[in-house]
Every structure is written in C-alpha cells, then in structure tokens.
Amino acid sequence: MISIPHDYRPMLYSTNLVISIPISPANRQLARQFAQEQPTQEKVMQVYLNMLAVQAVNVYLQMMDIPTNLEASDSWHYGDRLCTDVADLSITGIGSLECRPIQAGESHCLIPPEVREDRIGYVVVQIDDDHRSGTILGFVPKVEASILPINQLQSLDALLIHLQELNNAKEQHVTQLSQWFNNIFETNWQMVEELFANKAPAVVFLGESDQETSNLGAAVAELSAEMVHLIQSTDDEETRWKAAERLWTIDPDNPASGVRRVMDLGIQLAGKAIALMVAVLRKPDQTVAILLRVYPMGNRRYLPPGLRLAGLQDNKSFLETESRDRDDYIQLKFCAELGEHFQVRVSLAEASITESFVV
Numbered sequence: 001m002i003s004i005p006h007d008y009r010p011m012l013y014s015t016n017l018v019i020s021i022p023i024s025p026a027n028r029q030l031a032r033q034f035a036q037e038q039p040t041q042e043k044v045m046q047v048y049l050n051m052l053a054v055q056a057v058n059v060y061l062q063m064m065d066i067p068t069n070l071e072a073s074d075s076w077h078y079g080d081r082l083c084t085d086v087a088d089l090s091i092t093g094i095g096s097l098e099c100r101p102i103q104a105g106e107s108h109c110l111i112p113p114e115v116r117e118d119r120i121g122y123v124v125v126q127i128d129d130d131h132r133s134g135t136i137l138g139f140v141p142k143v144e145a146s147i148l149p150i151n152q153l154q155s156l157d158a159l160l161i162h163l164q165e166l167n168n169a170k171e172q173h174v175t176q177l178s179q180w181f182n183n184i185f186e187t188n189w190q191m192v193e194e195l196f197a198n199k200a201p202a203v204v205f206l207g208e209s210d211q212e213t214s215n216l217g218a219a220v221a222e223l224s225a226e227m228v229h230l231i232q233s234t235d236d237e238e239t240r241w242k243a244a245e246r247l248w249t250i251d252p253d254n255p256a257s258g259v260r261r262v263m264d265l266g267i268q269l270a271g272k273a274i275a276l277m278v279a280v281l282r283k284p285d286q287t288v289a290i291l292l293r294v295y296p297m298g299n300r301r302y303l304p305p306g307l308r309l310a311g312l313q314d315n316k317s318f319l320e321t322e323s324r325d326r327d328d329y330i331q332l333k334f335c336a337e338l339g340e341h342f343q344v345r346v347s348l349a350e351a352s353i354t355e356s357f358v359v
Contacts, residue, residue, distance in 0.1 A: 017155040020135045021056040028131060031055065034081060043082075050075060050087035053101035053125035056134030057089055066163060067092035069351050085112040088119065093353055094166050095120040101127050101134075102150070109148045116143055120166055124153060174356045177280050177288070178338060180259040189261035193252075195275060196262070196295075220250050228256040232284060237333055241291055244281055258282070258289075264297065265346065265353055272304050273297035276346060276355070283335065288359050292344055293331040294323075303327050304348060312343040312354075 031051035035044045054075050061068050072090040074080040088096040098119045100109045109124045122143055126135040138153030141162055175186060223246070230243040247257035260279035279291040292311065296303050303323040309330050310320040323330045336342065336359045345354045 017157055018135055018137050019060060019156060020133050021059050022133050023052055023056055023127075023131060027055040027059075028052070037078060038082065046085060047081050049101040049103075049127055050081075050085070050099075052127050052131060052134060053099040053123075054087050054089050056125050056127075057097065057099040057123050057136060060136055061089075061091070064160060066160075072351060084114045086115055088115065091120065091163065092351060094163065094170060098122045099125055100148075101125050102137075103127060104129060107150055109150065111143045111146055111148055113146070121159065121162055122148065123159065124148070124150065174341070174358050175278075177278070177290075177357055177359050180261065180280055181282065185261055188263055189278075190264070192248075192260055192262050192277060195264060224251040224254060227251075228254065231256050231258075231281065237289060237335070240281065240283075240289060241333060244279070260291075262295075263355070272307070272348060273300060274303075274307070274346060276344065278344070278357075280359075287335050287337050289333070289335050290359075291331060291333050293329050294346055295329045301328060303330065306348060308345075308347045310345045310347070312345055313341070315343070317345075318342075 031048050034051050035048035038044045038047050054070070054073070058068050058070060069090045069092050070076055072092075073088050073096065074084070074086045075088050080086050087099045087101065089099055090096055096119055098111075098115050098121070100111065100122060102109050102124060104126060106126075109122075111122065119142075121139050121141045123139045124137045126137055127133075128135070136156060137150060138155055139159040139162070140148065140152065140154060175189070176184075179185070227243040227247045227250075231240055231247075234240050234243075244257050247254050248260070251257070258279055258281035260277060262275050262277040265274045265276055273296065275295045275297050277291075277293040277295065279293075281289040281291075283289055292309060294303065294307065294309050302325075305323055305325050305327075307323040307330065308320060309322075309332055310317045311332055311334060312318065319332050319334055321330050321332055338359055340359045341357070342359075343354050343356050345352055347353075
C-alpha cells in the first residue's frame with residue numbers, strides 16, 4: 001500500500017511544493033550511455049535529459065517508499081528511446097508516470113504526442129545547468145495539449161495523493177466472476193480470440209464437397225455432445241477441463257464450455273509482455289471450477305523462466321506454480337463456492353501484479 005510519510009518536508013518554490021534531487025555520477029553515466037546510442041546530436045540531448053528526469057523522479061519516489069520498476073519502463077528500452085520521445089517511469093502495479101525535463105528559465109514543458117495517452121500522470125523536472133540535480137516542480141494527472149505551462153502544475157503532495165488514490169482504487173476493484181455467466185464483463189477483460197487473433201491461425205477446410213461438409217458437421221456435433229456430457233457428469237476436474245478445451249476448439253459458443261476471458265498485463269513485469277486468462281465452469285454441485293493460465297504475448301513464444309502464478313486468499317498463497325525454460329504457458333485449477341473471494345498474483349523477480357476476484 002502506498003502511504004504518504006508524515007515527515008515529508010519539501011522545499012518551497014513559488015506557490016508549489018518542490019524538491020531538488022541530486023543526480024549521482026552513476027545515474028549521469030547511465031543517461032550518457034543511453035544517449036550515445038542515438039543517431040543525431042538532437043536525439044542524444046533529448047535522451048540524456050529524459051533519462052536524468054526519469055532517474056530523479058525514481059530517486060524521489062523511492063524516498064517516499066513508492067515502488068518503481070525502471071526496467072519495465074518504455075524509456076528503458078532501446079527501440080522506444082530510438083523511435084519516440086519517451087521519459088516514463090513504471091510505478092509498480094499502477095502504471096506509467098511521464099517525467100518531462102525542462103531547463104532553467106523555461107516557462108512551459110513540451111508534451112510529445114506519443115506520451116499523451118496511457119499515462120497516470122506527468123511530472124516536470126527542471127535539470128540544472130551542470131546536470132548534477134533535478135528540481136521536481138510538480139505534476140498534472142493528464143494533459144490535453146502539446147504545451148504544459150509550468151504555472152499550471154500541482155504540488156508534489158498532490159502527486160503522492162494521486163498515486164495513493166490510484167493504488168487504493170486498484171486494490172478495491174474486484175472482478176465479479178458470477179457476472180461472466182450473464183455476459184457482463186469489465187472492459188479490461190477481452191475475448192480470447194480478440195487478444196490472440198494473430199497468434200494462432202484459424203482452422204479452414206478447403207475443397208470439401210457438400211457431403212463431406214455434412215459428415216464433418218455431424219461428427220463435430222457428436223463430439224460436442226460427448227464433451228458436454230463429460231463436463232456435466234464427471235467428478236474428475238482434469239477430465240472436465242480437457243472436455244471444455246475441446247469445446248473451445250470445435251464449438252466455442254456452446255454454453256457448456258463455460259466462460260473465459262483474458263487480460264493483457266502489458267509490460268508491467270520487468271518489461272515482459274504477459275497475458276492472464278481466467279476461465280470459469282459451472283459444476284453440478286453449484287460450485288464453480290476455475291482455470292488460471294498465463295501466456296507470453298507479442299513475438300515471445302515462451303514465458304520467461306521463474307515467472308510465478310499464485311492463487312491467494314487473505315494474502316496467503318493456497319496454490320502456486322512457476323515457469324521453466326520453454327514453457328509456453330503455466331496454469332492453476334481449483335474450485336470455489338459462490339461468494340468466495342480470492343486473488344491472483346503474477347510475479348517475476350521483484351515485480352508483481354495482483355488482481356482480485358469474487359465468484
């Protein structure tokens with residue numbers, strides 16, 4: 001949980017509360033290293049100042065005990081630095097905070113088009129002339145234009161409160177799985193076919209006669225009926241889920257196959273693109289079978305080794321698994337009663353994402 005320390009005492013600057021953060025030699029060297037990769041002198045200076053601003057804000061938030069993840073930030077990746085004007089800092093479990101640099105005497109900050117979306121806020125950092133410190137002037141939660149006047153910035157206290165509110169909202173949000181059976185879904189849960197549209201080709205049958213098509217349809221219908229019977233009658237959970245997966249392939253709209261949705265977790269886990277799939281099946285005893293599965297996203301074929309998937313109740317793990325080399329997914333299966341609460345945690349090294357559910 002993000003908290004605001006009672007002993008926080010920033011220095012006073014104009015009408016806003018600001019703080020000057022020393023930029024260490026190691027941080028300056030890292031900024032130079034990233035800048036020297038760039039093809040033009042203009043791009044060299046852009047990346048250098050961006051990285052100084054990002055690292056100044058990172059130091060400040062660490063002082064405030066707010067967890068960050070530099071390696072999960074777009075600004076940390078070579079391709080993003082090369083192709084865009086990006087200066088973001090990933091706030092663990094919340095989102096990306098844009099850290100825009102200005103120099104002494106400037107009265108406004110330029111906001112590039114590519115960073116006007118998918119940001120939880122914008123912080124402006126004035127880099128001093130010798131690049132040994134950065135003064136964090138303030139923040140705004142959103143921008144609507146390419147120019148942000150400095151006199152419109154809110155204080156650092158407002159930034160801390162904003163981050164705490166975002167954290168609280170994320171912790172309080174609970175996905176209602178029972179609503180999925182009524183086709184009611186939150187917008188961040190997508191259809192599996194939509195998110196993975198480019199990962200697996202559709203099955204197409206070419207050159208079939210009408211008779212062959214009819215025979216194929218009859219065979220699919222017979223197999224579908226067998227799978228429905230298994231789902232509704234078996235006591236073995238492994239058999240139940242295997243039958244459901246067959247239905248997902250041959251008859252995905254069959255209501256007996258349950259409901260499944262997937263959430264793109266973005267690159268919030270140490271820069272790794274990951275998706276979480278959740279599937280639910282009604283059981284004859286009125287409980288609900290639940291399947292959790294984590295997949296690699298983008299061009300990645302396998303999950304990073306050491307990725308952990310855990311089911312939690314009251315912040316205590318009751319089921320957990322970990323990816324190995326060349327795992328294309330990992331999964332957990334369990335059953336729950338209507339009204340039961342649980343959490344799902346996906347973690348890699350020090351980074352983690354937790355989602356809350358009620359059946």
